[in-house]
Amino acid sequence: MRPVYWMSVLLLLFITTTSAQQRSTDTARVQTITDKVAGMQKFPGYFPFYWDAKAGKVWLEIDKWNSEFLYAESLPAGIGSNDIGLDRGQLGNSFIVRFDRVGPKVLLVAPNYEFRALTNNVDELLAVKDAFAESTLWGFDVAAEESNRVLVDATSFYLRDVHQVTNTLQRGQQGTYRLDPSRCAFYLPNTKNFPLNTEVETTLTFTGEPTGQFVRQVVPAPEAITVRERHSFVQLPPAGYKPRVFDPRASFQGIAYMDFATPIEEPVTKRYIERHCLAKKDPSAAVSEAVEPIVYYVDRGAPEPVRSALVEGARWWNQGFEAIGYKDAFRVEVMPPDVDPMDVRYNVIQWVHRSTRGWSYGNSLTDPRTGEIIQGRVSLGSLRDRQDFLIA
Known part of the structure; x- marks a missing residue:
C-alpha cells in the first residue's frame, strides 16, 4: 500500500504543477490583434483603427x-x-508626436521643438534634449499584438475635451461646465481614414449652470452644450522644403525656436515664415507651372451669389503668383461634395455663421519644424456681407 500511496502523491503533484504552469503560460500569452478585433469594423489607412x-x-x-x-x-x-469664440471649423493645438513602447505601455510623446541644436554632434543634441521637457500627451495599455503591431483602446483618448471648450467658457464667464460622458459618442460620419491621415471625430456634451448671456443666446438648453471635436494624425511633409527667413517688414506669420548650435556671432533665436511649398516645374523658365499648385476650396455652405463672388475674389491672388513667374499656381474651386472640410489634405475657405457679426481670419496647420503650411484655413463671418451690402 505504501508504494501505491507515494505514487499517487507524486502523480497529484505533477498534475498540479503542470496545470499551474499552463495557467501561467496562458496568462502571459497576449491576445492577437486578429482575435481581438473579430467582428469589428476596420478603417484601414495611415493608422488603422477598429x-x-x-x-x-x-x-x-x-x-x-x-x-x-x-x-x-x-x-x-x-x-x-x-463673443464666446468657439467657431465652426476652428483649428486648435497641434504637436509633432511619436509613439514609444515601454513593456505593456504605449506613450504618445511630444518632443520639444522650441529648443534645438542643429548639428551632427550627438553630445550637443543630447544636451539640448535633456535640458528641456518633453510632453507625454497620453498613455495606452497594450491589449493585443502581432509582430511589430499593437492594439490599444483609444476610446478615452478620443472622448475628451482636447479643444478645451470648458476653459473657454469659464474664461468668457459663461459658466462652469464639465464633460458628461453619458452624452458623448463617436461621430461616425466624419470618422475616416486615409493613406496620409487618420481622422476621428466625436460628439461631446458639456453640462453646467450657465452664468453668461452669450450661451443663452445661441444654445437651446444652455445647461447642456453639445459640440464636435476632431483628432487628426497626419504624416509630416517629405524633406526638400526650404524654409524662408522671417522679415518683419512682410505680413507673414511665422515660427521661432532657439538653436543652441548657432555660432556665437549669430542670433540664437531663428525665425521663419509660414508658407505653402511652391516650386516651378521648370526652374530655368521665366514663367512656369508649379510642381504642385496651391488649391483652396470654397465652402459649399456659402449661398449664391456669395459663393461665386468668393471664388472670383479669391482667384485674384493668382495675379501675385503670375508676377513672380508662376502660371496657374494658385487655384480656387468650389468644394466637391465628397470632400470633408476638416480633412487636412484640403485648403479651405469656410463660411462661418454666428449669431452676431464677427471677425474673418486666416489660420493654418503648419509643420513646426520648418513653417511649411500643411493646410490653410480661412474663416469668413457670414454676416459681414450683409453689413457690406448696407454700407454700399
Missing part, C-alpha cells in the same frame, strides 16, 4: 515606432457666438 459597435469603442492599431507625425485637434461644429 470600431466596436457593441461596446462603443475605438481600438487603434500602432505600427509606427519612434517615427514622428503631426497630431492636430479642431472643432468641426461650434457654438455660434462670436
